[in-house]
Amino acid sequence: MGKNWRRSWTGIFLCTLSGTVFGQKTIDTLRVDAAIVEVFRIPTPVQRAPGAVYAIGASQLQNAVSPDIEDALNMLPGVKMETRGVGGSRRIQMRSSGLRSPFAVRNIHMLCDGFVLTGAGGTSPIELWNPQWMHRLEVLLGPTGAIFGGGYGGALVASSQAPFSGAKTGFRVQSMNRLSSTGRSDETPSGLAMESGFSITESNISSDWKLQSSWSDNPGFRDQESNQKRTLEVHKRWLSQPHILHHVWTGLLQASWDLPGSIVEEQAQLEPTTAPGLRYDAHVERDRYWLAWSRTATHQHAKNGLWAFAQASDKYNPFGTSPFYQGLKEEQELNGSVRWWRGASRALNSRTILTWDQSAIARSEQVTIDESDLIAPELPPRYQIESTNHNLWVGSGVRLEVESSWLFDVQLGAEWLSRSTTGLFDQQEPTLVPYEEDYTAVQWAPRIGLSYTFGSAQSISLQYAEGSSQPNTFEIVDPSTNDFANLRAEQAKTWELSWKGSHDRNTASFHWSFNAYHQVIQDGIALVTGENDGVFLDNVEGLAMKGLEGSLRSIQRFSPGHVLEMEIHGNMNRHRFDPILKQLPGTPLNSAGASVVYRKRSFQLQWNHLWNDRTPLNDALTRWAPSYQRSDVAFSFTKSQNTWRLGMRNVFDAKYSNWLQINAFGGKHYNPAPGRTYWASWVWKFNQ
Secondary structure (H helix, E strand, O other): OHHHHHHOOOOOOOOOOOOOOOOOOOOOOOOOOOOEEOOOOOOEEHHHOOOOEEEEEHHHHOOOOOOOOHHHHOOOOOEEEEEOOOOOOEEEEEOOHHHHOOOOOEOEEEEEOOEEOOOOOOEOOHHHOOHHHOOEEEEEEHHHHHHHOOOOOEEEEEEOOOOOOOOOOEEEEEEEEEEEEOOOOOOOHHHEEEEEEEEEEEEOOOEEEEEEEEEEEEOOOOOOOOEEEEEEEEEEEEEEEOOEEEEEEEEEEEEEEEOOOOEOHHHHHHOOOOOHHHHHOOEEEEEEEEEEEEEEEEOOOEEEEEEEEEEEEEEEEEEEEEOOEEEEEEEEEEEEEEEEEEEEEEEOOOOEEEEEEEEEEEEEEEEEEEEEOOOOOOOOOOEEEEEEEEEEEEEEEEEEEEOOOEEEEEEEEEEEEEEEEEEEEOOOOOOOEEEEEEEEEEEEEEEEEEEEEEOOOEEEEEEEEEEEEOOOHHHOEEOOOOEEOOOOOEEEEEEEEEEEEEEEOOOEEEEEEEEEEEEEEEOEEEEEEOOOOOEEEEEEOOEEEEEEEEEEEEEEEOOOOEEEEEEEEEEEEOOEEOOOOOOOOOOOOEEEEEEEEEEEOOEEEEEEEEEEOOEEOOOOOOOEEOOEEEEEEEEEEEEOOEEEEEEEEOOOOOOOEOOOOOOOHHHOOEOEOOOOEEEEEEEEEEEO
16 A cells, blocks of 8 residues: 555656656655656656656756756757847747747746746746756646646746755855857957856755855847846745745846847848847846745645745836837836645555646736837827736646556646736827726636556657637737737647657666647737738637657766767647648748767766758748758866866857747848857855
């Protein structure tokens, strides 16, 4: 009976590809094994989990290569993250879920240490994260991410610290410094980017605390592409009882990033640093402040948790690329979330385990947005709105596990959204026209997964999942008319087939995962060409997404201290607006990547390579961005408490765009990425 109880937590969700070793062993409820991913529900062995999830470990995140998680995410199939200026504007596509996001991160849930950071309006504050201070990042693709609420893009689930061990370790101090070039051809001192930070940790057998801070300055590759960021965070964890853990997290962020704007292909080839946003001082200034608290309890056969998060934010955003597309937008935002979860399991007989869980997430958000003319500030405001969003997600799931072979999992979730908006709009009338909206919607999100494990460590699984995505506050104003957009919610239905496995030998191990999916989206929110040089969002029909994703990883151990790791991944996209398009604008036809790491005791040599096929840029499929390849290399040496790293990005100086903007007037499609750049970093750690 005891063995069955321990096995009861080895079951639901999610696969990991990076840095894991597949295994069949059971676990108890007090720890998560290296081959287990613990996200929103119950720890799950990799080979038994329906759906696609990838885990990125501390060694890949805390490598002092980049101030952002872009490099780590782009080594995963089906994921594409872009930044302007390395650390500036950010956007993420998971299986093309970023179709509706010309900027920012939407339709993707973001959690850290169990706290829900995504606001009720659907926007995720990705600029909060610095990979140098992250312990683990788990990436869920597709409607699997709907276990956190509405949304079919996926989810990013991070852990800022290792699980609390209760061991007395004393003080730990870590300092990180990184210096890199920006790829500019002038080779002036202003072409250097700098990042620094420190972390101080103190722990004992019943509590720990951590203070961490980082700051970065990057002048950018292009004109009007610089960015700066300052962060300060404090974490405090303590045990009130041996099985009850509390966590308090507070911090602030001050960041700004310039907006260069896109240019035509001819300019990108002759003058890649040109920026039409320069004349309008287009940029974003963002301040965030937050406070969070959680309580989690672990019992022998059950777990439960409560997480509360509150945040305040101010944004100042002059923007523009031409007299027809320019303005000044100011935003104030208050939001908060409360998440509750519990799960328990029971042995029905000697062969069968039943596990069930319940969850709820409540989010509220109040947003005020004012937009005015940047060139003629004496004109009346274009619009002023105040919007209040309330969002409630409830879900319950059951998993049935038959020995170590069959796993059947079903979950039903429901989301309620209420948005109340008042505003004034400029519709070429003598006075501003008032507008009021009360929007209420209820969406259901069922998910069914079946997994069968065979052989020593292989499984095949089938999953059906649904997700929805509501239009958020930042999408309710049509920029071409300054009127209400009246968008409908998106509905996504997805079938997914997976094959995962591993093979271990004395000195080598191999791990693989392959996923095939077919997704249909009703009332898809997509970019549509406007009358000026901007774009706006509208509901479209006939959006079908299907593709193949795969990853293969090997670890070869030679003589003591010598390790060779190799990984290849790729995905094929066949997305379309049926019957108009054969391919979704802005999505590469295919993409692939490879990574090779050689370790010899204190030395490490790494090579990464990415390839993106050609990418359509307009609905008519008459303009395409060419395919490109990029290689990065890095060398590191560790001695005592110091680690030195040297590296080169874009070794072959490839010319490509890192931020395609589609369907824009005048053929403005290109945001040239930096050419060959060099970087060096130094990390110092002290452990008492």
